[in-house]
Amino acid sequence: MKWAFPLTLLACVAVQTVLLDFVSVAGVRPDCFLLLVLFWAPHARPETATLQGFAAGLTQDALSGGPLGLKAFILSLLGFLTARLSRRLATEKPLPQFWLLLAAAGGAGLLSVGLLSFFLGPPPLLATLRVVVPEILYTALLGFLVLRVPPVQPKRTRPA
Amino acid sequence: MLWRLIAKHRRAVILGATLIASFLLMTLQVRHDPAVVAFTRQAVLMAVSPVIKVTAVALGSVGQVWQDYIDLRTVRKENLQLRREAAIRERRVSQLEEQALETQRLQGLLAIRDASRADFLAARVVGRDTSNWFKTILIDRGSSAGIRRNLPVIAPDGLVGRVFEVTPTLSKVQLLTDPVSAAGGLVQRTRVAGIVFGNLEAGLVVRYLPQLADVAVGDEMITSGLGGVFPKGIPVGRVVAVERRSGALFQEATLQPKVDLSRLEEVLILLQPDAPAGVEAGGLRQK
Numbered sequence: 063m064k065w066a067f068p069l070t071l072l073a074c075v076a077v078q079t080v081l082l083d084f085v086s087v088a089g090v091r092p093d094c095f096l097l098l099v100l101f102w103a104p105h106a107r108p109e110t111a112t113l114q115g116f117a118a119g120l121t122q123d124a125l126s127g128g129p130l131g132l133k134a135f136i137l138s139l140l141g142f143l144t145a146r147l148s149r150r151l152a153t154e155k156p157l158p159q160f161w162l163l164l165a166a167a168g169g170a171g172l173l174s175v176g177l178l179s180f181f182l183g184p185p186p187l188l189a190t191l192r193v194v195v196p197e198i199l200y201t202a203l204l205g206f207l208v209l210r211v212p213p214v215q216p217k218r219t220r221p222a
Numbered sequence: 223m224l225w226r227l228i229a230k231h232r233r234a235v236i237l238g239a240t241l242i243a244s245f246l247l248m249t250l251q252v253r254h255d256p257a258v259v260a261f262t263r264q265a266v267l268m269a270v271s272p273v274i275k276v277t278a279v280a281l282g283s284v285g286q287v288w289q290d291y292i293d294l295r296t297v298r299k300e301n302l303q304l305r306r307e308a309a310i311r312e313r314r315v316s317q318l319e320e321q322a323l324e325t326q327r328l329q330g331l332l333a334i335r336d337a338s339r340a341d342f343l344a345a346r347v348v349g350r351d352t353s354n355w356f357k358t359i360l361i362d363r364g365s366s367a368g369i370r371r372n373l374p375v376i377a378p379d380g381l382v383g384r385v386f387e388v389t390p391t392l393s394k395v396q397l398l399t400d401p402v403s404a405a406g407g408l409v410q411r412t413r414v415a416g417i418v419f420g421n422l423e424a425g426l427v428v429r430y431l432p433q434l435a436d437v438a439v440g441d442e443m444i445t446s447g448l449g450g451v452f453p454k455g456i457p458v459g460r461v462v463a464v465e466r467r468s469g470a471l472f473q474e475a476t477l478q479p480k481v482d483l484s485r486l487e488e489v490l491i492l493l494q495p496d497a498p499a500g501v502e503a504g505g506l507r508q509k
Contacts, residue, residue, distance in 0.1 A: 075270045076277035079349030079360060089484060090354050109236040116240040124266035125349070127356030127386065127400050130259050131247030138240040142233075178355065181252050182402065189401075189422035193354045 067102055067114055071121060074098045079125060090196040092204040095122040096170055099137045100163070101209055103144035104152070115141025129181055136173050140166060156206070163209070164202040171198045263387050271392035274360060278348040289316060330378025331490055341493040342376075343367055347486045348392070357400040357420065358383075361489060364391045372451050374492040380457035380480030381405070381445060382489050393491075397483050398458065399425050406448035407458055412436045415446050418458055418477065426459050426477035433473050437464050443477055453492065 074094045082091040095118045103111035118141075119134030126133070144166070151162060171194040178185060228235050250256045293312040331344060345367075349360035363369050365388045375382040375395045383403065387394040396403050403420035407428055414435040416428040431437055441461040447454025459477030466473045 072270065072273050075352075076273050078352045079274050080277045080281060083350050093353070095352065108233045112233075112237050112240055116244070119244070120262065121266055121270065122352045124263045125270070125352040125360070125394075127351055127358035127394070127396055127402070128353055129248045129251045130262060131244035131251075133353070134247070135241055135244035138237065138244060142237045174355065177248065181248050185401065186421075186423055193422055197354050 067117075070098060070102070071118055074118070075121060075125065078122070087196065087200065090193065090200060092201040093167070093170070093197060094204075095119065095133065095137060096140065096167060096201055097205045097209060099141045100144055100166060100205060103141045104148035106141075106145055108142050108145040111141035111145035112138050113141075115139070128178075132174065132177055132181075135177065136170050139173070140170055160202060160206045163205040164198065167198040167201040167205070171195075260387075264389055267387060267392055267394065268389045271360075271364075271389060274349045274392065275362060278346075278362075327378065327488060331488065333378065342490045343369065343493055344488060344490055345369075345393075346488055355401070355422070357397040357403075357483070358386060359395050359397060359486060359489075361393050361395055361491075362391070363491065364389045364393050366390045368493055369393050369491055374452045374456070375489050376456055376492060377481045377486060377489055379482075380459070381452065382481055382483065382486065384451055385491065395489070398479060399483055404449075405452050405458065406446035407443045408446040408454075409435075409437055409461075410442040410444050411438075412441070415448070416443075416475070418443065424476045426479055428461075428475040428477060429472060431473045431475060433466065433471060435473070437461060437473065437475055439464060441475075443475075 078091070078094045082094065085091070099111070099115045099118050102114050106114065115137035116134050119132075119137035120130070122133040122137070123130045153159060153162075175185070175190055175194060247259060247262075251259055290313060293308075293316070343363060345361040345363040347359050348362045351358040361375075369385055369388055371385055371388055373385045375384060381398055383395050383397040383400070385393050386396040398405065398418065398420055400420040401422050405418045407416050407418040408414070409416075409431075412435065414431055414437055416431040419427050419429055421427045428437075428443060439461050443458045443461065445452040445454055445456045445458060457480045459479045461475045462478045463476040464473060465475070
């Protein structure tokens with residue numbers, strides 16, 4: 063179990079860099095690293111989920127042409143928030159699950175645009191819409207199909 | 223006391239530390255390219271490169287097995303003898319087609335080699351960028367094969383990009399269409415110089431073309447050799463649109479890249495970027 067996250071992270075690397083190229087729609091691919099964090103965060107304590115998000119984001123940044131730290135920032139925050147809110151927002155109904163995934167992917171997408179605008183200057187609006195909107199929808203849809211597992215109520219050990 | 227305080231608020235501390243670390247990393251890169259960023263990128267790339275390579279190889283094998291399986295299902299209705307013959311034929315045809323395609327691609331690479339005097343190295347594409355924002359590819363050659371940062375990468379049809387990150391066994395190539403990519407360009411017909419930028423929307427955009435310069439749809443754009451990364455004369459793309467705004471100092475052109483960057487399988491890395499290559503100056507010599 064200790065190795066479960068690193069192993070799934072490596073699998074995610076292989077999927078995102080090699081395999082997802084075959085299922086890209088108009089050059090846009092879903093964000094598997096985001097789904098990985100969303101999968102593990104409800105099972106972990108917020109601090110662990112934050113570190114998992116940081117590790118996943120840093121790996122994604124290192125394999126991307128973007129600035130190192132961009133996805134690390136977003137996925138750390140996403141991991142923390144997911145771990146904190148998973149109990150309150152847990153639902154087995156499909157539609158709310160999809161909306162939650164859409165909100166998570168949308169939030170991550172908007173944060174990406176915000177950070178990129180801050181560090182590299184504002185990207186063209188049309189290009190942003192062309193990349194961000196399909197990515198959010200594609201990621202949410204894939205997440206809905208792949209992550210539709212019953213919400214887990216993890217055993218959280220309280221520190222002494 | 224301090225440790226107790228940290229332990230008490232460890233969630234906030236860890237979240238704050240990761241966010242600050244991420245933000246600092248991004249800030250450092252905007253100002254300059256610090257060693258810690260290069261080191262982190264290289265360490266992660268080195269750690270995951272075996273996984274990417276193994277997956278790329280396995281995918282090829284699985285694809286072959288899958289193709290065989292599909293072929294066999296198609297001929298299952300026929301008798302055993304015919305099925306065997308058909309399967310053998312199908313497989314041979316498939317292999318020959320693949321060989322023919324590969325030969326075609328390699329002939330393209332050899333044509334460049336014959337026409338040039340620069341050294342180059344062939345590499346296979348094993349992975350693509352993990353985000354939709356940036357356009358990079360991973361190739362199966364690294365510093366152990368003589369690759370270093372900023373070497374130009376080309377395909378039979380023209381320019382692909384430049385080497386961006388290098389590990390001993392794997393390298394990352396920034397494609398021309400990456401939104402932070404830029405290369406000096408020259409309109410082949412009129413010798414007007416501009417700068418070719420990657421663009422998420424249009425693919426390639428040429429900026430800083432003088433307003434009165436003669437640039438027309440259909441013109442071929444080649445590298446200008448200015449900037450010190452790309453040698454002069456490598457085909458970049460064809461002009462598909464020209465935009466002249468009244469009152470502006472410069473006009474802009476949209477380019478269709480010469481190379482289909484979404485379907486790259488093999489590339490060449492120019493090991494002597496100073497040596498001219500391409501249609502104007504001749505090709506390359508394979509190592």
